[in-house]
Amino acid sequence: MKSAVQPSDTPFYVCLALLGGIYVLLILAMLAADAAFTTPAQVWQVFRSNEIRYAVKLSLVSCSITTLLSLWIGVPLGYLISRVPFPGRGFLDALLDVPIVLPPLVIGLSLLILFQTPPGRALQRAVPITYAIPSVILAQFAVACAFAVRTMRVTFDQINPRSEQVALTLGCSQSQAFWLITLPQARRGLLTAGTLAWARALGEFGPILVFSGATRMKTEVLSTTVFLELSIGNLEAAVAVSLIMIVAALVVLAVVRRFGSEPAFRKALQP
Amino acid sequence: MIRLENVAIRAGSFRLANIDLEVATGRYAVLMGRTGSGKTTLLESICGLRSVTGGRIFLMDEDVTGFKPARRGIGYVPQDPALFDTMTVREHLAFAPAIRGWNRAELTERVAELSELLGIRHLLDRKPPGLSGGEAQRVSLGRALAGRPRILCLDEPLSALDDETRAEMQQLLRSVRQQSPVTMLHVTHQAGEARALADQVLVLRQGRVEPGT
Numbered sequence: 001m002k003s004a005v006q007p008s009d010t011p012f013y014v015c016l017a018l019l020g021g022i023y024v025l026l027i028l029a030m031l032a033a034d035a036a037f038t039t040p041a042q043v044w045q046v047f048r049s050n051e052i053r054y055a056v057k058l059s060l061v062s063c064s065i066t067t068l069l070s071l072w073i074g075v076p077l078g079y080l081i082s083r084v085p086f087p088g089r090g091f092l093d094a095l096l097d098v099p100i101v102l103p104p105l106v107i108g109l110s111l112l113i114l115f116q117t118p119p120g121r122a123l124q125r126a127v128p129i130t131y132a133i134p135s136v137i138l139a140q141f142a143v144a145c146a147f148a149v150r151t152m153r154v155t156f157d158q159i160n161p162r163s164e165q166v167a168l169t170l171g172c173s174q175s176q177a178f179w180l181i182t183l184p185q186a187r188r189g190l191l192t193a194g195t196l197a198w199a200r201a202l203g204e205f206g207p208i209l210v211f212s213g214a215t216r217m218k219t220e221v222l223s224t225t226v227f228l229e230l231s232i233g234n235l236e237a238a239v240a241v242s243l244i245m246i247v248a249a250l251v252v253l254a255v256v257r258r259f260g261s262e263p264a265f266r267k268a269l270q271p
Numbered sequence: 272m273i274r275l276e277n278v279a280i281r282a283g284s285f286r287l288a289n290i291d292l293e294v295a296t297g298r299y300a301v302l303m304g305r306t307g308s309g310k311t312t313l314l315e316s317i318c319g320l321r322s323v324t325g326g327r328i329f330l331m332d333e334d335v336t337g338f339k340p341a342r343r344g345i346g347y348v349p350q351d352p353a354l355f356d357t358m359t360v361r362e363h364l365a366f367a368p369a370i371r372g373w374n375r376a377e378l379t380e381r382v383a384e385l386s387e388l389l390g391i392r393h394l395l396d397r398k399p400p401g402l403s404g405g406e407a408q409r410v411s412l413g414r415a416l417a418g419r420p421r422i423l424c425l426d427e428p429l430s431a432l433d434d435e436t437r438a439e440m441q442q443l444l445r446s447v448r449q450q451s452p453v454t455m456l457h458v459t460h461q462a463g464e465a466r467a468l469a470d471q472v473l474v475l476r477q478g479r480v481e482p483g484t
Contacts, residue, residue: 162353165320166411168340169347170418171370184357 034246037239046240051216052225056244058136059221063201066140070148070197071190078152078193079178083161093153099146104206107142111135111211131213136221139207144197151196155189156182192260199252202245272296273317273422273456275480278326282312290326292480294471299448299455301465303483304475310458311350313475314424317456318347331421343422346415346453350427352407354399360386360410361395367418385413388450389443405436409443416451423447425457429464441467 046052081093114120115130129135167177205223212219222241229238278290287309294300304310315321319340328336335343364382386392389409408428429437465472472483
């Protein structure tokens with residue numbers, strides 16, 4: 001029998017590589033263009049500005065507080081949705097996706113309106129929030145926490161509940177089983193959730209612009225700085241600040257890949 | 272002693288009803304049944320991990336139907352060893368005694384005793400990743416026995432092991448039984464395992480527990 005000639009698989013893989021390569025090249029080209037646009041001396045010059053140093057400090061502090069708050073809420077909520085069957089669980093799960101899918105400006109507007117309601121006004125008489133530093137943290141938290149919850153939910157989904165059940169038979173209460181068995185096993189997911197929340201908070205712009213304003217030396221964070229510098233035509237400063245944010249994003253990716261839970265990270269970023 | 276009186280269990284669309292079962296103190300009972308017959312569901316209810324919708328569960332003549340798992344005094348060995356990934360083998364063996372408030376000397380003595388009995392002394396400082404299936408099941412067995420439970424429930428603990436390791440584990444279970452005054456209920460669907468270990472065979476068939484041969 002005459003053997004059939006096997007067609008080569010090479011054209012198939014070449015097509016895949018060419019199509020995929022276009023997007024990879026776009027990412028690399030954007031990063032390279034940013035890096036080439038400025039020099040270390042220019043970056044250093046930008047950082048001598050008091051306004052930008054303030055924005056860096058406020059970004060670091062607010063993002064760190066947002067991360068802690070997001071984990072504080074994300075761990076219990078993620079655990080509840082993952083492990084405890086209760087009426088309305090599906091609805092709650094869908095509701096928690098709202099901050100992820102809503103346009104950022106709408107989140108900012110919703111926060112602004114919320115604090116114009118009678119309870120919101122009453123709270124503001126005790127603690128000024130709108131157009132003050134707490135509004136920056138709240139705007140970041142409104143979005144970042146949803147990512148933390150989703151990451152923790154995926155993390156708990158991936159931990160075998162049997163370990164916790166065994167712990168119950170060994171003498172643990174539900175709370176002891178959680179603290180001693182489940183939470184230590186969730187440490188990589190916890191790191192991923194924290195890192196992701198921090199990165200999301202750092203990149204938040206729309207809600208902060210609407211809810212906190214863009215007042216220099218008051219509610220200015222790095223994303224606001226890029227906007228403000230662009231609006232006055234100072235492209236060098238905008239790029240220099242953008243570079244910091246790019247480096248921060250790359251560090252986040254490296255931390256998650258090295259120490260975190262990549263499946264939880266990927267699922268958390270899925271729309 | 273394990274006694275179930277008229278127990279009913281619901282797990283989704285699956286139901287068991289009118290289940291009666293008795294295992295006398297110190298006996299090694301093997302509960303057999305086809306896949307999906309409800310053996311694991313029944314075992315989980317005895318351990319307190321699944322609530323019953325009717326009937327009573329007695330352990331050592333005490334009605335434990337409403338008790339939480341921690342109060343039942345049962346050692347549980349699941350099919351998947353479900354070891355604690357972040358703990359060493361030593362910490363697994365010390366876990367139940369520590370939770371139950373044993374002092375350090377008692378705890379150390381118990382870890383040494385069990386690691387000797389189960390042949391896992393050389394593994395004490397290892398963590399679960401990297402343990403073989405047989406080693407993991409020995410650790411799981413040791414973890415269940417550590418708190419000196421009155422009853423040991425084993426859910427197909429040998430099903431994932433190769434023939435040689437399974438034979439070793441069967442020998443180990445016989446040794447455990449000789450050295451520990453514990454009532455054992457072992458779930459399996461393998462007749463050979465039942466013949467090798469049981470002095471009482473029960474069969475879960477069409478929602479009823481019957482004496483087996």
